[in-house]
Amino acid sequence: MSKIHYQRLNCRQCNSDKLILAIKLKETPLANSFVKKSQLDESQSLYPLDVYFCSECKHLQLIDVIDPNYLYKDYLYVSGTSKVFVQHFEDYYRCVKNYFKSGLIIDIGSNDGTFLNFFKKDGYRVIGIEPAEKIAKEAIDNGIATLIKFFNTSLSKEIFESLGPASVITANNVFAHVDNPTSFLEGIKYLIKDSSGIFIIEVSYLVDVINKNLFDTIYHEHLDYHSIISLNKFFQANGLEIFNIEHLDTHGGSVRVFAQLKGGKFPIKTSVMDFIKLEESLGLDKIDIYLNFSKKINSIGKELNALLNSLKAEGKTIIGYGAPAKATTLMYNFNINQDILSxxxxxxxxxxxxYTPGMHIPIVSKDFIKENKPDYILILAWNFASSIIKDNISFHNNGGKFIIPLPNLEII
Ligand SMILES: [Zn+2]
Structure with missing residues (x-):
């Protein structure tokens, strides 16, 4: 075990030690640990990627935790670069506006400040919290006040001292990265108790992960795979209550969850019970669904592997398209290595x-396709398959074929 990694022995949400191994994946390097040519001789550590189910509170989670300082300080994801996300944040801002017309908005994991900027332009006071230095500095340069720190209880007190209570705190695609969510919620409560404020999170939704075979969204940055059943219990146990939930298409399927202090002024909408009922009907509160999910993923992997190996045996050249973080999970679990992808x-x-994490497969621009004329393109960023195919239609018109690995194996 290296210094940046530890393995917890109890549930992240309820502290129970009744954890059952639910989805066993192969060990992988960190999903975003791409290397430069000069680092090719250095071997990269692999870390277990096993998903556990808490039989007490039904929460699904990784127990192998990587030091967030290591994961996020140099993080490069910039939300303002994608038009789809800018639109998403504008819609989100309009949604928040229905609850509070003024006051302090705090965004935890504020990235380049794209989201807060909508509030700032509308006269709200805003502050971002973003530990990734480069991105945070970009936000500051763009006029969004940003603290380059991780959120915790002591930071919440500092913010309260200088800015007072918050009307709205948002945490988008952040909550699943937090190893101590109880302390996180303590900080939230401290900031909203005097303002009857609300806390809104956006997280990937477990129902979508299961229904759409999104197993490759499992990697070390994502410690939690949230269901409303377990999240609702967790918030209740910590003095908060969920009063509304919306389903979103982002990241393959997400939920926007609205919470307030227990007994707060917003009525609890029927959406909360609807989500819980849906999850109970699917069996998300029992281990079997996860064991079946594992089996399904393994059989897709075997089928894909048989196909790729037979193509290689025929002397075909295969390349990959897209090197998102999740490709690391997919490649390691489906044995897609440098013998298969050029x-x-x-x-x-x-x-x-x-070069890709661990396997060190070179990543190049699409000009290479014209020069090298591969026979097959395996689309690793398979959630963008239709736009990748559209962008590379000349490859297809010249006889090339696309392989889409998930949600079901397809050759086009
Ligand atoms: Zn638990």
């Missing part, structure tokens, strides 16, 4: 000329 194309400039 190289991987990614449209993001900052990934080109780097």
């Amino acid at each position: 190289y991987i194309v990614d449209d993001s400039k900052w990934k080109q000329d780097l």
Whole structure:
């Protein structure tokens, strides 16, 4: 065990030690640990990627935790670069406006400040919290006050001292990264108790993970796979209550969860019970659904592997398309290595000329496809399959074929 990794022995939400191994995946390196050419000789550590089910509170989680300082200080994801996300944040801002017309808005994991900027333009006071230095500085340069720190109880007190209570605190795609969510909620409560404020999170939704075979969203940054059943219990146990839930299409399927202090002024909408009923009908509160999910993923992997190996045996060349973080989970679990893929194309400039985590497959620009004329493209960023195919239609018109690995294996 290396210094940046530890393994917890109890549930992150309820502290129970009744954890059952639910989805066993292969060990992987950290999903975003792309390397430069000069680092190719250095071997990269692999960490267990096993998902556990808490039989007490029904929460699904990783127990192998990587030090967040290591994971997030140099984080590069910039929300303002994607048009789809800017639109998402504008809609989100309009939604929040229905609850509070003024006051302090705090965004935890504020990235480049794209979301807060909508509030600032509308006269709200705003503050972002973002530990990734480069991105936080970009937000500050764009006029969004940002604290370059991790959120915790002591930071919540500092903010309260200088800015007072918050009307709304948001945490978008952050809550599943937090190893001590109880302390996180303590900080939230401290900031909203004097304002009857609300706390809104957006997290990937477990129902979508299961129904759409999104197993490759399981990697070390995502410690939690949230269901409303377990989240509702967890918030209740910590003096908060969920009063509304919306389903979103982002990240393959997410939920926006609205919470307030127990007994707060917003009525509890029927959406909360609707989500819980749906989850109970699917059996998300029992271990079997996760064991069946594992079996399904393994059989997709075997089928894909048989196909790729037979193509290689025929002398075909195969390349990958897209090097998102989740490709690391997919490649390690489905044994897609350098013997199968000659190289991987990614449209993001900052990934080109780097090598994939652990397997060190080169990442190049799509110009390589024209020069090398591969026979098959395996789409690793399979959630973007239709736009990747559209962008590379000349490859297809010249006889090339696409392989889409998930949600069901497909050749086009
Ligand atoms: Zn638990």
